[in-house]
Amino acid sequence: PAAALVQRVLAVAPELDTPEAIIQHVYRLKAGGV
Numbered sequence: 001p002a003a004a005l006v007q008r009v010l011a012v013a014p015e016l017d018t019p020e021a022i023i024q025h026v027y028r029l030k031a032g033g034v
Contacts, residue, residue: 005029 009025 002026 005026006022009022009029
C-alpha cells in the first residue's frame, strides 16, 4: 500500500508540494519517523 502511505503523507503534510519532498517524507515514515 504505497498509495496509502502517499495519501497519509499528503493528509498530514499538505505543505509538501514537490515529489522529492513527498518521497523523502514517505521514507521517513517507513523508517519509523514523522
